[in-house]
Amino acid sequence: SQQGEEDPQALSIQEGENATMNCSYKTSINNLQWYRQNSGRGLVHLILIRSNEREKHSGRLRVTLDTSKKSSSLLITASRAADTASYFCATDKGGGNKLTFGTGTQLKVEL
C-alpha cells in the first residue's frame, strides 16, 4: 500500500518560478525523505527531515513537515530546466530504514 501520496501528480512551470509539491502519509514516521528521479541520473536523495523537525533547507530546497497533519511539502526556488524530474517523498517508520514511497510528482520546468 502507498504510505505517501504526492500532489500534484504533474506540475509544469517556467524557469525561474518556484515549485511546490506536497506529500501526505498515514502512519507515524521516524523521518521523511525526498528523492528525485530522472532518466539520466536515476534516483537521488535530496533531503531528509526528522519527525521532530519542522523545516529544513538545502540550497534551493526547502522542506516542511507537519506531523499533526501527516504532511510535508518540498519547495524548489528559482527552478531550472535541469530540475525537470519526478519527485518522490519516502517515509521511514523506523526499524531498519525501510522506505515507503509515494507515487511521485512529475515536474517539468520549461525555458
Place this chain on the structure above:
Amino acid sequence: GAGVSQSPSNKVTEKGKDVELRCDPISGHTALYWYRQRLGQGLEFLIYFQGNSAPDKSGLPSDRFSAERTGESVSTLTIQRTQQEDSAVYLCASSLQLYEQFFGPGTRLTVL
C-alpha cells in the same frame, strides 16, 4: 568513487522462466535494499539486509521472490516462474548509516 551497480540493465524473459538480478552495493555499506517500481508508480519495498542480521523479507510479494546477500557485498534477487505482473524496474540501494540510501540504476524486467 563507484556507486551502486546493477546487472543486467535490461532483461526480457518469457513467462514461467526464472530470472536472477544482481546488485553490487557501495563498498563498506552494511545495509542493502531491494525495491520494485512499476511503470508510473513509486517504489515498493521488497527486502532489506543489514549486516549479519536475518533479512527483513516483509515486502516480498510472493514465495516466487527470494534474495540472498553474501556478507556485506553482492546481492541477488531471484524471481521464479515469472509472471507478466512481475514486469517492472527493480532497484537496489545501499546505505552506510540508517538514513540516506544510494540507489543503483535499476534492472528493467519485461516478462512476455
